[in-house]
Amino acid sequence: MQQIKTRTLTPQLLSKIDAYWRAANYLSVGQIYLFDNPLLKRPLTLADIKPMLLGHWGTTPGQNFIYVHLNRAIKKYDLDMIYVSGPGHGGPAVVANTYLEGTYSEIYPNISQDADGLQKLFLQFSFPGGIPSHASPECPGSIHEGGELGYSLSHAFGAVFDNPNLVVACVVGDGEAETGPLATAWHSNKFLNPATDGAVLPILHLNGYKIANPTILARIEPEELDQLLRGNGWIPYYVEGHEAELMHEAMATTLDQAIADIKQIQHEARDNGNTKRPRWPMIVLRSPKGWTGPKWVDGVQIEDTFRSHQVPLSDPRSHPEHLKLLEDWLRSYRPEELFDESGRLKLELAELAPEGDRRMGANPQANGGMLLRDLIVPDFRDYAVNVPAPGSVQAADAHELGVFLRDVTKLNQEQRNFRIFGPDETLSNRLNAVFEVTDRQWDAETQANDEFLAADGRVMEMLSEHQCEGWLEGYLLTGRHGLFNCYEAFIHIIDSMFNQHAKWLKVTAELPWRRPIASLNYLLASHVWQQMHNGFTHQDPGFIDHVVNKKASVVRVYLPPDANCLLSVWDHCLRSRHYVNVVIAGKYQAPQWLTMEQAVKHCTAGIGIWDWASTDGEPDVVMACCGDVPTLETLAAVSILREHLPDLKIRVVNVVDLMRLQPEREHPHGLSDEDFDALFTQDKPVIFAFHAYPWLIHRLTYRRTNHGNIHVRGYKEEGTITTPFDMTVLNDLDRFHLVMDVIDRLPQLAFKGAELKQMMEAKLIHHRQYINQNGQDLPEIRNWKWSPDSTLPAKPLRGKMPVLT
Incomplete structure (x- = not known):
């Protein structure tokens, strides 16, 4: 296992980095606990504590440690870098660090860099009207909300494709590492082109525990972990321990080595044309869960156990002795050494952060719309x-x-x-x-x-x-x-x-x-x-x-x-x-049904009457369809009805934009009730052939005037290895069932339609016999073609019909 042990930091720089880390930890604890008294200008009281304590401490100090060291590397190497927080609840860390670097206050001026701003910063965290406990969209610099685990490394690689100068520092929690998506994502390095893509620096954070259990990667033998990571194509470097001074030195040296490896890989590919797949560096940081927090509470170990995962001192109101423990914890970071009288981070510490867009919270890559250029799209x-x-x-x-x-x-x-x-x-x-x-x-x-x-x-x-x-x-x-x-x-x-x-x-x-x-x-x-x-x-x-x-x-x-x-x-x-x-x-x-001109008009409207498939005048029945196969079966059913029941008035309505079915008050694309009724009538049967599960159409249209007359055919969880047409038969979406539906819904067809219905039933029997014997659909199905009576363009709808947006 590769651990690098050389001196990188001067004593002065090491002291400042440790102070900056303490500041981030102090802000993180303050976010979880403090309602008031943000700089402990007076002894802590119960009135200073939030009534509900929510948040996650366990992963936070390790992420604060990583962030301050990444800041040093960004400044030293002028890196274009963003930070992806994979552990589930890293919100306190990313909020604290973007506040310390100044980005947070630039975006949210009311969260100012003084005592008043600190109090607001603390109060908003996991508080009604505030911000979530994750690395949420509200946090500058975030492109990944760690509420659901497993996707950090995938997002990181997606960010660096075609981004040759970008480095994504991706913190992978050891709980997250147990998910299927994350375990697979280690192989993303086989898809990274060092000549044209950027680099991902995974930092596997082994703090040992999930919510209530140990983590697998923290408990397997070190050699086994090393073999696993190397087998996935990485060169892992290890930083392990709990003593701050030694850990800072080890992390700084190791991070410098990882950046040097990345630069060498990219130099070989870009300048020397070396196309051999490289082994990219990664860092394994093993630190205590809940590092620097309460070590023991009520006789039970907290630090370096699963008990530090969320709120280590969970109820100071019911346990007044915990108030003293919390104050001691907060004062252990020595806030008087970190912030000036106004509550602003001291200048000599603030200077550790990068400047301008090099700050990870301000990097435009984490606000991608700032960089977005229109695609060149042919006509x-x-x-x-x-x-x-x-x-x-x-x-x-x-x-x-x-x-x-x-x-x-x-x-x-x-x-x-x-x-x-x-x-x-x-x-x-x-x-x-x-x-x-x-x-x-x-x-x-x-x-x-x-x-x-x-x-x-x-x-x-x-x-x-x-x-x-x-x-x-x-x-x-x-x-x-x-x-x-x-x-x-x-x-x-x-x-x-x-x-x-x-x-x-x-x-x-x-x-x-x-x-x-x-x-x-x-x-x-x-x-x-x-x-x-x-x-x-x-x-x-x-x-x-x-x-x-x-x-x-x-x-x-x-x-x-x-x-x-x-x-x-x-x-x-x-x-x-x-x-x-x-x-x-x-x-x-x-x-193929529509010319391009017709298609553009139809898609712009999102829904419309197909006049060439319909009969003139007020319909007796509306045949609606949504999806390519439902459209085919609907038109085949219409052709049967027009041949055998020529007096029947049929309207064919095709839906491209499913959201058009909703009322306009529920979706921007929704139709007004007037426009919906103009299409589907207020009182006529509607036989609706739908691509998916039938109840979705009912859900979208249940408030419509004519909803009671809408009868939907769609997928009803019937299927197997069979012929194309038989899939529709199994789900009653085929042309023969649609014809029978029309007959069943129109009382006036009771006599005239009886013979046709019997014919359709016979067709279904013949179909079953034929496919079981021949292994393919009937010739009349395979060779069916629409015989148009006209090729008129679709009628314009009454009412306002906006274009797609």
């Missing part, structure tokens, strides 16, 4: 599929999108601010054309039969949805653009990561100093209706339900019915800011 109309008449041609929607994304990639290669992320599915999702202009980034060994691997690719693929999501989030949060393509069923793997990012967007949108970032864009191909060959495990469209739970100001969901609509939607998504855009599209050959 999507140039990629149009020629549609002479609805349904007259077929195309694979995702393949057509791939051609467009190929040129987006090509046009932005010089800017190096656009990447495609996905778990080994970019080809499977039919974005093949992208590989005409780029490769997958890969810095490990290559062999003769490999395809599309290079050290400088623009496609990032690793068979871990967590890593792809985390990389993309880090990439976006530092001011770039990208998209995540994934099988629909397996996007659920990152449900909670999406959840955290959506919350981040919601909060940062309310912070005027945070600049909007590029939207998080998902392309979900290989969707539920096109996973008939992989079985039930691959069939789940429920991600939409999860997305819709988030704030309306953040989420957008699009289900384009064909390639031209898909191109129009993606042009919008790539240009948008500060949203989560979910786009679901097919990848197999399918009928």
Whole structure:
């Protein structure tokens, strides 16, 4: 195990660094406990203590220790560095340090650098109307909120891709290190190009405990830990102990060595053309949990145990003797040596922090919207599929999108601010054309039969949805653009990561100093209706339900019915800011419905009547559809109805923007009640064929006048390895069931429709027999084409119809 033991700090500098660390620790304890008396100008009383004590102390002193040493390294080497706090509740540390460096007061002038500002700083922490206990969006310098563990290292690597001068110091908690995403993230170093990317310096913080248990990496043999880290491709340096003077010296020397290693690796790649995959340095810091806090309380050890994880002195009001312990703890940092009479950090200590944008709290990389540049996007109309008449041609929607994304990639290669992320599915999702202009980034060994691997690719693929999501989030949060393509069923793997990012967007949108970032864009191909060959495990469209739970100001969901609509939607998504855009599209050959001109109008409206598929006049029934396969089945059902019941008045309504179904008071894209009724009527049956679970449509429309007449067909958790059409049959979404639905909902068809209904039932029996015998769908299904009566453009809707935003 490699421990470096040489002298780096002068006695004067060591003394100042230790004082700065004590100041950060003092501010951290003050945030957890103090309601008043921020500088202990008088003896502590119960009135000075917050009525509710919330927060986490255990990880904080170690993170304060790391931060002050990173400040020294930034100044010494003029580093462009940001700090990612991985441990779950590192809020006191990052708030304290951004306050000490001056960034916090610049952004929040009411939290001034004096006694009054200190009192406000302490009071706001974990207090109603204040700030959370995590490294939350409200904290300058943060791109990672440590509430959910496991993603720090993924975010750190995402931040340094295409950022050659950036170093991300990523503190990995030893509890966090037990999560699957973090354990996988160690392998991100195989995707880092030292010539064109920046560097990540992981600092594994071994303080031994989680909330109530020891941590695995702190309890395995040192040799085993060393072998694990080296096996993952790192050169670990170790800093261990608890005596402040020795630890400061060891950390300073080790950090200098790590920075020297990084600079040497980058020099070899950038100046000498060395393409051999390097072993990057990392630091393992082993320090006591709750370091410098109370050692024993009520006869029980606190420091260096799990009991220091949260609030070591949890109830001074019920245990008055704890008040004295708290005061002794606070005074152990000797605040009178750290702050002047006004309450400001003494100048000789404040000078240890970097200046301007070199401060980690002020670095523009941690406020990525400040650096964001528009993508160069070609005119999507140039990629149009020629549609002479609805349904007259077929195309694979995702393949057509791939051609467009190929040129987006090509046009932005010089800017190096656009990447495609996905778990080994970019080809499977039919974005093949992208590989005409780029490769997958890969810095490990290559062999003769490999395809599309290079050290400088623009496609990032690793068979871990967590890593792809985390990389993309880090990439976006530092001011770039990208998209995540994934099988629909397996996007659920990152449900909670999406959840955290959506919350981040919601909060940062309310912070005027945070600049909007590029939207998080998902392309979900290989969707539920096109996973008939992989079985039930691959069939789940429920991600939409999860997305819709988030704030309306953040989420957008699009289900384009064909390639031209898909191109129009993606042009919008790539240009948008500060949203989560979910786009679901097919990848197999399918009928194309709209010309590009029609598609642009339809997607701009987000919803509309397809006049060419409808009959004139007030409808007897509304056939609504959302999604490519539901649209196909709806139109096939309409063709059957028009052939066999020619007097039936049918209106076809197609939905691209799912949020249009909500009332305008609930979502910016929502339709007014007047516009909704103009589409769906106030009293006619609506047969709604939907891509996902039926109840989502009911949830979005339950307040509408005609909700009682809306009958939704969608995925109802039926599936297996089968034919494409049989997937719809299993879930009653097929054309034959839709026809029967119409007959059942219209009393006037009781006589005329009886024979047709019987015919549909017979078709379903024949279908089952045929596929079981032949292994493919009926010829009439495989070869079906729409026979249009007209090719008129969609009718304009009554009422105000805003463009997509």
